[in-house]
Amino acid sequence: MVNKIQSEMNKIEIPAELHQRSKQGVLKAKAEIRRNQTVRFNGFVRFVAGFLIAASIYGLYHLNFQNDNQETMPNGERDMTNQEEGVYIPPIQLPENTDGMEMDMIGLIVYNGKIYTQTDTMIEPSEAKALLGEKLGRTKGSIDEWSLQDEYAVEFASTIGEMDVYSVKGYDQNFRIMAYDERNGEVFAEFYECLNGMSVQDGEDLFGKLNMEGNVVSAQYRHFTDWDNGIDRFFPINDTDLLNVFISELNHTVPYSYETVEPSLGDYRNDEEYKRLNLILKDGSRVELVVIKDGYIRYGFSDVYFKMSDNVFSKMWDLMTKN
The missing domain is CATH 2.60.40 (Immunoglobulin-like)
Structure with missing residues (x-):
């Protein structure tokens, strides 16, 4: 895995879908802070911040991939639909950020040669502990807007700071893992999924x-x-x-x-x-x-x-x- 993650990133138009999800996170964070003006929410705000780092990497799903399953459409665009092979979703190609330009990122974890990103399946903190499987490791808060390529190619590199990572009971860990932590009696839990590199x-x-x-x-x-x-x-x-x-x-x-x-x-x-x-x-x-x-x-x-x-x-x- 470590020596296979390499690519350059094109300029991308940020999808409205991701922009709206980011805005939801902001609203949620503000609401929580208004209800609880205490120091104990510093950890929560940092956790939400990891969620809010959300823009350019999502666009990696929409880069102009050079894949054998793609076909050229009449308008010149590349179509990943293939009647025999279905739709191929290439592995996420992480950016090589060499110009120092700030870049927003979606929450992600590098694990076992795969890129796991935030998902649209949620889990309530009170329910999360029952789903904890094997502890897989602990994330490194090593990726930010200015990270270079080599920093992405490290097991458990992430954009979410330091959290324990577990498999999830009842789900394939090649598909889903969970970031989980308990701080001052509070539980923080979020699923991450790998929906790339698959047909x-x-x-x-x-x-x-x-x-x-x-x-x-x-x-x-x-x-x-x-x-x-x-x-x-x-x-x-x-x-x-x-x-x-x-x-x-x-x-x-x-x-x-x-x-x-x-x-x-x-x-x-x-x-x-x-x-x-x-x-x-x-x-x-x-x-x-x-x-x-x-x-x-x-x-x-x-x-x-x-x-x-x-x-x-x-x-x-x-x-x-x-x-």
């Missing part, structure tokens, strides 16, 4: 890793503007039968590359075309999916959109537009 042929290749089928105990959704402004206003999904069908159908969705789908969606970030669906699992984790009116579903910072059959999707979409 995706159908939804099961990604959604199957989340262990959702048969394990969802409740679900809720919220509108784009609420999510965009960090407002926790959710509406429940009460149709259990439809929810179970939807979750099962996720495994059969068809993957398309970000470059193929994103330009066709137009300005879809609004309440009429964009929802956030939260699925609460038996183990206490909460999976959040982006659901778009045209039938597309996206998870986390992966470079793939998934298209669901209209029959199932339209019923779920209708349910999410009643409030």
Whole structure:
């Protein structure tokens, strides 16, 4: 791993999705500080700060990768969709920052030759300890805006400071690990996932890793503007039968590359075309999916959109537009 992480970074337009997630973190941090003006939150603020270092590395998913599975589209763009191989998500190529220019970064951990990044599955601190598996090591707070290439090529290098890292019970550690720490009686926990360096042929290749089928105990959704402004206003999904069908159908969705789908969606970030669906699992984790009116579903910072059959999707979409 150490001698294989090498690449240069192109100029990238920061995706609005990541910008909005960063803004949510700011709002959450401010709210917590207002409620608790004590020294004990210094650790929490530092932890949130690791979450807020979020911009350019996300763009690494959208660089002009030179991969054999890519095909040239009529407009000259590169498409990672291949009818036989599915969509290939190349390994993250970490930047060689040689010009001293400040660069924002998403939270990440280097472990076992893989790059694990922040995810859209959350875990409540009170539930996290029960999911701790084997202790894998402790992160080094060695990466910041000015880090050079060699600093990325170190086991447990990270942008999150120093935290213990564990495998997660019930999940493949090649996919998910957990950063966990206890400070002054408080628990800090966050999942990190590796959704790169893999081929995706159908939804099961990604959604199957989340262990959702048969394990969802409740679900809720919220509108784009609420999510965009960090407002926790959710509406429940009460149709259990439809929810179970939807979750099962996720495994059969068809993957398309970000470059193929994103330009066709137009300005879809609004309440009429964009929802956030939260699925609460038996183990206490909460999976959040982006659901778009045209039938597309996206998870986390992966470079793939998934298209669901209209029959199932339209019923779920209708349910999410009643409030």
